[in-house]
Amino acid sequence: MMTPEDMARAIWQAGVDAVGGRAATTAALADMPRPDRILAVGKAAASMARAALDRFGPVPCLVVTKDGHAAELPATVELIEAAHPVPDARSLAGGRALRQAVGAMPEGSRLLLLVSGGASALAEDLVEGKTLDDLAALNRAMLAEGLDITAMNARRRQISRIKGGGLLAGFKGARADVLAISDVPGDDLMVIGSGIGALPTDPTFRGAARIIASNAIARQAAVTKARELGLAIQGEEEALHDDLFALADRIGARLCALPAGVLVLGGEPTVVLPPNPGRGGRNQGLALALAREIAGQEGLCVVIGGTDGTDGPTEAAGGIVTGQTWGPGAAEALAAADSGSWLERHGALLTTGPTGTNVMDLLVAVRA
Secondary structure, eight states: OOOHHHHHHHHHHHHHHTTOHHHHHHHHTTTOOOOSEEEEESTTHHHHHHHHHHHHOSOOEEEEEETTOOTTOOTTSEEEEEOSSSOOHHHHHHHHHHHHHHHTOOTTOEEEEEEOTTHHHHOOOBOTTOOHHHHHHHHHHHHHHTOOHHHHHHHHHTTBSSTTTTTGGGOOSSEEEEEEEOOSGGGOTTTGGGGTTOOOSSOSSEEEEEEEEOHHHHHHHHHHHHHHTTOOEEEEEEOOOSBHHHHHHHHHHHHHTOOSEEEEEEEOOBOOOOSSOOSOOHHHHHHHHHHHHTTTOSSEEEEEEETTSOOSSSSOOEEEEETTOOOTTHHHHHHTTOHHHHHHHTTOEEOOOOOSOOOSEEEEEEEO
C-alpha cells in the first residue's frame, strides 16, 4: 500500500515528466522542415537539442546550458556550460557564441532556436561599458532582494545585447522558429530567459514562436496521476508567487484543514536572504517553513521542488516534509537560510538530478 509520501512523490514526478524537454520538443517538431542551424539555451537546452537532432539528423548545433545538464549530447554538438544562478565568464562566452551564430547565418537560411528557463544567467552579451563583475553583482543583488522573475528579467534586459529580442535582431535569414519551455508566470516570451527568444520589433524574416511546456501542463499531469491513484482533487492552481514566509503562513493553514486527497500548486516563491546565508534555496526554505506550520498533523506529506531538479545554488530540488519533520534547530536553520543543511540531516531533501525541463516549481500535498 502506498504511503502519503509515496503518492506525493509519484504525483510530483508525473507532473515533471509531462513537461520533459525531449518529449515536448519531439511533439512540437513533428511537422517542421529541417533547419540549417539549431541553437539551444537554458537548463533544458540539452534535452531539447537532443530531440531536434533525433528528428532532423546532423544539423550544426550549439548548446548553452548549466553545468551538469548536458547528458546524452553527441560529440558533434558545440557545448558551452556555464554557471547558474550567478553568471560567470562562460556565460559571456555563451552569449557571444549565440549572437555570432545567429549573425553568421546567410540569406535564405532557416534557424531553430530552443529556449528554456535559466537562459538569463547562462548566456549574456553585455552592452558596451558593462562587465562580468557588473552582471554578477546585479544577479546577486536581485537574488538577495527576493525579486520575482519578471522584475529580475526586466533589469537584465537593460544591460544586454541579446535579451528582449536582441538576439534575433541580428538574424539575416529567411525564417526563425522559436520553441520555448516556460518558467515564468503568464508564459511571456519577453520574460522567459529575459526575452532571449523573443522576436524583434518589425523583423525582416518570417518568424514563429510558441510555448511547448509550462507549469500549467505540469499541474494538469499531476492531477491526472492523482486521479489514477484514487485521490480526490482538493485544489490545483498557480499560487506560489510570493515571499516564502507569507506563502508558508497562507498555505500552511490550508494544509492543516486539507481533507483527504491532494492539493497541487505551482509557481515560484521568492526569498529575501540574510547576510551570509547558509545552504538551500527557495523550495528548501518553503518546505521547512511549511514543516513548522503542519507540525503534529497526521497522514499529511508535502513535496515541493524545482521542476528542473535544482533549487538555488544546490544539488537538491527541494524538500519532502510531514507533520513529524519539524524539530530542534529547525527554526535557527530557517532564519539563517540554511534549510538545506537541516533537511539533509533529517532525510527530508528532494533530490532528483537534472530533469531536462524547467517550468518553475511544483508543490504536491497528500492527505491520507
